[in-house]
Amino acid sequence: MSSHPENATTHGVITAVRGTVLDVQFDGKSPAIGTGLYCRVPQDDVITAYVHSHLGEGSVRAIAIDSTRGLCRGWQVTSHGRPIDVVVGDKLLGRVVDLKGTPLDGGAPIETETRWPLHRPPPPSSERRTGNEIYATGIKVIDLFCPFTSGSRVAVFGGAGVGKTIVLTEFIHNAVEGYRGVAVFAGIGERSREGFELWQELASRGFMDRTVMVFGQMKEPPGARFLVGQAALSIAEYFRDARQKDVMFVVDNVYRHVQAGMEVSGLLGRLPSRVGYQPTLAADIASLEERITATRSAGMVSVQAVYVPADDYSDPAVTHTFWHIDSALVLSRDVATEGLFPAVDPLRSTSKALDPALVGLRHYETAQEALRVLGRFEELRDLIAMLGMEELSPEDRLLVNRARRLRNFLTQPFFVAELFTGTPGRRVTPEETVEGVAAILDGKCDHLREDALFMIGALEEAIP
Known part of the structure; x- marks a missing residue:
């Protein structure tokens, strides 16, 4: 730990130690709340604390930001009248x-x-x-x-x-x-x-x-x-x-x-x-x-x-x-x-x-349509689990297939995970993302296998 500055202004004595909370008694005026307090311990280290509250009659309660292991009542504390700083x-x-x-x-x-x-x-x-x-x-x-x-x-x-x-x-x-x-x-x-x-x-x-x-x-x-x-x-x-x-x-x-x-x-x-x-x-x-x-x-x-x-x-x-x-x-x-x-x-x-004013109208509308499709897919999941896809209407079956492709497309291999996955990372521009999602929602990827869209970058990687 760094030693405290030499231009000491006030000295106090530790009267209680409860974990990392210290009570310190000062003879004169109490240091302001937020002021740094420094206590030199026998190992020539310095324990730093800051004033949290005033208890009255020159006594303050402080919170230590270093370990208080070995700290004892009666040890001297120095305050320089400055807030704790970095x-x-x-x-x-x-x-x-x-x-x-x-x-x-x-x-x-x-x-x-x-x-x-x-x-x-x-x-x-x-x-x-x-x-x-x-x-x-x-x-x-x-x-x-x-x-x-x-x-x-x-x-x-x-x-x-x-x-x-x-x-x-x-x-x-x-x-x-x-x-x-x-x-x-x-x-x-x-x-x-x-x-x-x-x-x-x-x-x-x-x-x-x-x-x-x-x-x-x-x-x-x-x-x-x-x-x-x-x-x-x-x-x-x-x-x-x-x-x-x-x-x-x-x-x-x-x-x-x-x-x-x-x-x-x-x-x-x-x-x-x-x-x-x-x-x-x-x-x-x-x-x-x-x-x-x-x-x-x-x-x-x-x-x-x-x-x-x-x-x-x-x-x-x-x-x-x-x-x-x-x-x-x-x-x-x-x-x-x-x-x-x-x-x-x-x-x-x-x-x-x-917001269309920030991302553009096409991005906004594509995102809203994707949210609608994914929301409907979540509503249908329990029904599919109980009765199967065959009981859905043709429109809902088509929507579920596109939602699954969309969910797969939104996965992405990360650069920082290459060591664990063995798959090279991908970075995709927002424009490529919007075009890929729009293509899936428009049915242009209905002929592709669902797994062809899993863990890829831009949509071009899935198109043979």
Whole structure:
């Protein structure tokens, strides 16, 4: 850990330690809420905490962002009167750091004097701008049903093991080639293995020199996991506001931010709210999401993974996140069990950018017709399971055959999964996707076998 600065202003004494929550008594004026506190331990390390609340008579309650193992009452704490902050600057590019800017990649310490507070207010409404430029991902099912613009917030919702991280990684892979800005990745409470694999993927593609990775993984204390998203956002805002560069902000996983807040809330002794969540759930999510926006100086596009506990989309953490999202990509376990990947459920996915004024009339009408066909197919599935295809009307039989071909066509081999599948990845432009889907809906592929459309790129690959 880095040592604290020497210009100490106030000293206090630890009076209680409850997990990662500390009570500290100051003789004079209490440090302001959000102020960083530093305690040097015998191993010559420094434990960092931040003031959460005032208890009165010079006593404060603080949340540690380092392990408090071995910490004792009576130890001295130093406050410098400044909010807890993170290093920012161009020297972070290509590096993997924690929320204090300490390197995690085995590299040299980052030498920069510029530090920004972890907690910063969102830009005022007058400074915000909305992007009207469609951001092509190269993933068919996203570009067709769930397009998003250059200034939007996109979330990938899904339960455990349905492919959220793979979709996120494929998006990054496809986006980096034509992207001219900076990417900031926030790893919140996820597995260290996934972060390492993403690091390797970006390095192999030659994009790490324009990327900053900020991690607070599962093994970290809840205070660190709760703040790592804020630290990554401060770094992203530096590049957006001070350097005026477009920023791609990727988060994996927003639910872990909520979960860390729930753990911190429990340690603070608050009574839980619905389903055991912290009473400040809405504010905790808003404090992260409202800072993610494009401004007049530069753009910011955000793609976030959101874990859905027990596949329950009515979970309060999921519904509160939905409020802030412009495009919601819903992954379905039912689709995944059928072997259709990416396991997107188009009928539950939404996008504010699926508008004729943004994507064009042909794209919009093709997507709406595809949704109608897939919706009717879902209505008929129980009937087919009980009575068979023979009991359907000729019109419904034709619709079911086209719906099956459409579902197969919307699968796609991913570049980041080549090592596991042995199938080369495909990138498809939105125009190719729309033309392929329109051809299937118009009956131009009725003569093709269903499996000929499975795991291909553009439609031309299925035509002999």
